[in-house]
Amino acid sequence: QVQLVESGGGLVQAGGSLRLSCAASGITFSTYTMAWFRQTPGTERVFVTAIIWTGAITHYADSVKGRFTVSRDNVKNTVYLQMSSLEPEDTAVYFCAAAMFGGGGSGRQMYDFWGQGTQVTVSS
Secondary structure (H helix, E strand, O other): OOEEEEEOOEEEEOOOOEEEEEEEEOOOHHHEEEEEEEEOOOOOOEEEEEEOOOOOOEEEOOOOOOOEEEEEEOOOOEEEEEEOOOOHHHOEEEEEEEEEOOOOOOOHHHOOEEOOOEEEEEEO
8 A cells, every 4th residue: 555654844943954864665655746746734734845846846835945855765765855944834744645646736636646744743
């Protein structure tokens, strides 16, 4: 079955960095656009970034542009989220998601598979 397993979350001070990973199995990874979303308690899951299946195009939410970088390794079947200059407002559970030949859009409904999430906490 399809599994997306996130890792790399944790507690970091404001201004620090973290790198999240999402390892995929059960899919032909090179045909899937991969995305990261995040969610805080009582709010909707919101789009952070996406990298299309070729790796040639990326999209970012305005709130993370210039601070976060998404990348993928189609040999390791893994997508990464490098987060820098972290702010307390970045505190959330981060989820990876996959969409076959997806366009990298921000709508949750565009994505077929989801991971279980990893907590990122940024202290001030």
